[in-house]
Amino acid sequence: MMLRQLSLKYNIFTSIALTKSESNSVGTLANTSYALKDNIVTRDAPTTCSSRILTNYVSPFESTVSRLLAEEGSHLVGKTNMDEFGMGNSCLNSHFGPTLNPLYEQKSDIVDLKEKEFWTRGEKITEDLTFENPHTDTYLHRNYLVSELKSDYKVDPEMRIVGGSSGGSAAAVAADLVDYAVGTDTGGSVRLPSCYTSIFGFKPSYGRISRWGLIPYAQSLDTIGIMSKDIKLVRRVFGVLDKYDSSDPTSVSQENRIYDDNLNSKIKIGIPAEMSLGNLEDDVKEKWRKMLKQLQKSPKFELFLISLPSLSKSLPAYYTLVTSEASSNLARYDGIRYGYRTGEYTSVEPEFAKTRSEGFGVEVKRRIILGSYSLSSYGYKSHFMNATNVRSKLIQEFNRVFKEPHMLNKNHNPDGIDFILCPTATSLPPLVSQYQKVTPVESYMNDILTVPFSLAGLPAINIPLGRSVGFQVAGQLGHDYKVLKFAQMID
Numbered sequence: 001m002m003l004r005q006l007s008l009k010y011n012i013f014t015s016i017a018l019t020k021s022e023s024n025s026v027g028t029l030a031n032t033s034y035a036l037k038d039n040i041v042t043r044d045a046p047t048t049c050s051s052r053i054l055t056n057y058v059s060p061f062e063s064t065v066s067r068l069l070a071e072e073g074s075h076l077v078g079k080t081n082m083d084e085f086g087m088g089n090s091c092l093n094s095h096f097g098p099t100l101n102p103l104y105e106q107k108s109d110i111v112d113l114k115e116k117e118f119w120t121r122g123e124k125i126t127e128d129l130t131f132e133n134p135h136t137d138t139y140l141h142r143n144y145l146v147s148e149l150k151s152d153y154k155v156d157p158e159m160r161i162v163g164g165s166s167g168g169s170a171a172a173v174a175a176d177l178v179d180y181a182v183g184t185d186t187g188g189s190v191r192l193p194s195c196y197t198s199i200f201g202f203k204p205s206y207g208r209i210s211r212w213g214l215i216p217y218a219q220s221l222d223t224i225g226i227m228s229k230d231i232k233l234v235r236r237v238f239g240v241l242d243k244y245d246s247s248d249p250t251s252v253s254q255e256n257r258i259y260d261d262n263l264n265s266k267i268k269i270g271i272p273a274e275m276s277l278g279n280l281e282d283d284v285k286e287k288w289r290k291m292l293k294q295l296q297k298s299p300k301f302e303l304f305l306i307s308l309p310s311l312s313k314s315l316p317a318y319y320t321l322v323t324s325e326a327s328s329n330l331a332r333y334d335g336i337r338y339g340y341r342t343g344e345y346t347s348v349e350p351e352f353a354k355t356r357s358e359g360f361g362v363e364v365k366r367r368i369i370l371g372s373y374s375l376s377s378y379g380y381k382s383h384f385m386n387a388t389n390v391r392s393k394l395i396q397e398f399n400r401v402f403k404e405p406h407m408l409n410k411n412h413n414p415d416g417i418d419f420i421l422c423p424t425a426t427s428l429p430p431l432v433s434q435y436q437k438v439t440p441v442e443s444y445m446n447d448i449l450t451v452p453f454s455l456a457g458l459p460a461i462n463i464p465l466g467r468s469v470g471f472q473v474a475g476q477l478g479h480d481y482k483v484l485k486f487a488q489m490i491d
């Protein structure tokens with residue numbers, strides 16, 4: 001099937017380049033093609049974050065990642081759909097309609113998206129359904145065909161979700177439309193959709209890949225990651241993007257970057273007791289057990305059960321911190337400087353309030369409210385400060401188990417483990433119809449195995465293990481090349 005047909009079938013791209021970039025025959029990534037998540041800016045195509053509030057927004061500057069990839073000869077095929085502003089783990093929270101999982105064929109009757117009130121997961125919030133979709137047709141922007149939710153877009157509720165928020169990027173790779181994709185991972189958004197689509201998804205250490213040009217969700221956690229079916233290509237792309245960038249104030253300085261990828265002859269692997277078998281769905285449990293048995297048999301590996309007591313508190317801590325940062329970040333969308341602006345307003349409902357209530361989706365609004373509470377004088381101590389303390393404790397606990405020194409504070413345990421291993425998701429990707437029924441808090445539970453590494457900024461990769469099952473390898477902060485080498489070794 002053609003790129004555009006597949007893209008439409010699964011709703012993968014928000015815009016597609018019509019011509020090939022000129023420089024694709026030179027450079028270390030010559031003749032490779034890639035997809036870029038639509039929260040990373042490029043000068044030639046719109047960058048929407050899959051939000052109504054940024055429809056038609058075109059950045060006046062180029063992101064560092066897209067610049068570096070172009071310089072090395074990689075061809076940008078298009079920008080990919082996502083959960084609005086990166087908020088979600090399903091790719092159903094997009095203004096442009098959901099991206100679906102290309103590993104599953106559509107089979108049952110197709111139903112109309114609007115009839116099912118897809119956006120609201122069963123909650124009747126009609127304001128999001130009544131507005132006219134501004135994109136009723138594809139249009140051309142420079143050499144990009146910008147696609148949008150067609151009014152007759154159909155969703156099969158028996159399809160499985162692709163995972164999010166980098167769902168479009170994962171789908172583009174899984175459907176073989178590109179060699180690799182660039183996504184972003186704040187709490188699991190590269191690893192979870194990679195797991196659900198059976199591809200590699202690497203989230204580097206915090207600060208390792210420049211975020212210049214990434215529209216922020218929560219800056220203390222945001223990272224840019226790489227997804228591909230080919231682990232060697234992930235490593236090559238990381239080699240290109242792994243550069244200090246003075247435009248990003250959180251970019252790791254050159255002297256702190258670690259390139260060593262030597263692995264010990266006997267590799268110590270830690271299995272966190274808190275991420276144990278209890279909560280895993282049968283299919284995942286069986287594959288996970290099988291893999292542990294295989295590793296146990298090999299003379300190259302030694303397995304240890306480790307304890308990280310703060311893991312159990314990481315999900316609420318993550319959601320407190322991430323919503324706080326998001327609520328502050330999203331204040332910039334006032335409809336005055338750029339992006340969508342409401343047509344009519346009264347003095348009772350000021351222009352910026354109406355712009356936001358029309359421009360943001362339900363999940364984004366929910367997070368603004370949650371975050372504003374955590375930062376208020378009522379919630380600051382009990383919520384925000386508590387979450388910050390959990391995060392600090394968790395980092396200390398990681399430092400106590402890892403053998404390699406932490407990139408910045410150099411803390412470590414000389415007798416510790418080399419890597420942590422755990423599943424990426426507790427279950428197979430749910431059906432769209434199942435996911436629509438869960439409450440927001442229940443849906444947040446899908447992030448339980450990915451957020452701890454994000455809170456500590458650790459490098460972590462999803463390794464596929466059969467259809468829609470994957471496991472994560474995480475290493476100490478800064479030891480990205482070791483994580484990649486180990487992933488290659490056990491693949």
Ligand code: GLN
Nearest residue numbers: 086087088186187188189
């Ligand atoms: N699902 C998580 C959230 O909604 C993580 C998203 C991400 O990594 N961008 O916050």
